[in-house]
Amino acid sequence: MVTNSEIAKMLSQTADLLEIKGENPFKIRAYRNAARTIENSSKDFNKLVKEGFDLTKLPGIGNDLSTYIKEIVTTGKFSKLEKLKKEIPQGLVDMLAIEGLGPKRIKQIYDAFHITSLEDLKKYAENGELDKLPSFGPTLIQKILKGVKQLKKAGIRFLWADVEEIAEDIKEYLLKFPGVEIVKIAGSYRRRKETVGDLDILVVAEDYPKVSEYFIKYKRVKEVHSAGLTRSTVFLDNDLQIDLRAVSKESYGAALHYFTGSKAHNIEIRKMAIEMGMKVNEYGVYKENKRIAGKSEDEVYKAVGLCYIEPELRENRGEIEACLNNSLPDLINLGDIKGDLNINASLVDKAVKKGYKYVGIRDGEIKRDDIKIYKIIETEINKNFNISDINKKYDFLVGIVNEEIETEIILKAMEKVKFLRFFRDIKAKKELNLDFETIFSQMAKKNIILEIPSTPNALISEVLIKSAIQKGVKLSIVSAAKTDKELDFIKYGINQVRRGWAEAKDVINARNNPF
């Protein structure tokens, strides 16, 4: 059985190969868009195809791609991709990971020398062969040689929580510089994505070049990649890339919107603007070459006939339509949380200090008057799951699904458990491929709560959270804390459920009484 992400991967691989081949860039984008649609879908494409669902109803999927997806699902293979792989050596695809080398230059190199590996590329760069190609100067050759050594770590991403501290530190550092008015971190960091690839920082300052000079002297900068009049890029000692951009005060809103993304959201906004005879860029919104908005994000959205959309929702997953139908969610906030239903018993005092009204503890038995205590027990849902094995006393049972098991077993476990939690390891890119559509429908029916662990590496995908909420499943955001510090993890859970469109009413521990 092929998973959604496997289908998506095949399509984006095809896009890479078509790119090197020099195909129409818009066709390539179509493949990438379709891959994105599939990756972002909570629906199992295997199931959709089997049920005869019309895939062309989905955004970015037309007749051709629908046929291709059906082929992938039914045969497990994509003949078009297989053919391209035979035609284009893998070495050329590897070259895409070299800074400064894109499809055009790779094709140019291949056509001239038939090089098919990074090793050969290095040789040709070193012995002066590459210089012979038009527009390959000494600087570019050096860049390529450097790039071969340190390939762009494909999609190297940091957990949001792991960059939080450094992001705030750089912000503070920049604000100390005289003449710096505003420092704002945009990009996926601002959208609170579970992982971020780099940090995009905007500054409003009197004299940008001076700020840039100061910026590249930040203590953890390992390498200065570029430093221009409006933009500078550096790498830190942990390989995190930081982009700093100068922004004028009048354009602040437009720039913030632009650099917050996501790209897919921006493209939609621009399309809307075009339809209305306007143009949106990072400097503002223009009508007949006249600037009509740009000072604030609110202004930008208003200019194109929309309401303000929270950064966490800007993924082109229906937020624009929701705004137009007046159905945008009123997102939950950290301050809405009234308790934490999965912590160590030793942390109850701290929980009281945080102002929590109740907690769920995994161990020990405590009686207290100042806070309501629920006793919970965690149990793994696997083939051998058997409720009668549990002979301790408890208020609620938390079922944990750690592996891909038959949907039937999970449905059966629902007779016994009150909460369900699903395994995920973001760094290791491991997540369960289960029939969540069916599981969530049943959970909603039986009033089983979806436990959202706030551990940064175990956050369940926001796509699944959104789908669960739509089906009527309630959430419990838990820190699963073992230490004092981990009690505050709950903010990461909040970030994630906000990305999953959660309102306070969807979250049981945002209530004074959770049950």
Next chain:
DNA sequence: GCCGTTTTCGGCCCGACTGTTTTCAGTCG
């Protein structure tokens, strides 16, 4: 390859930076 309240053809987001030339293409975000 997708898409359409002017369109089934002709568009498809847009600008900065770099390195190469000398007006621009390629790459990147």
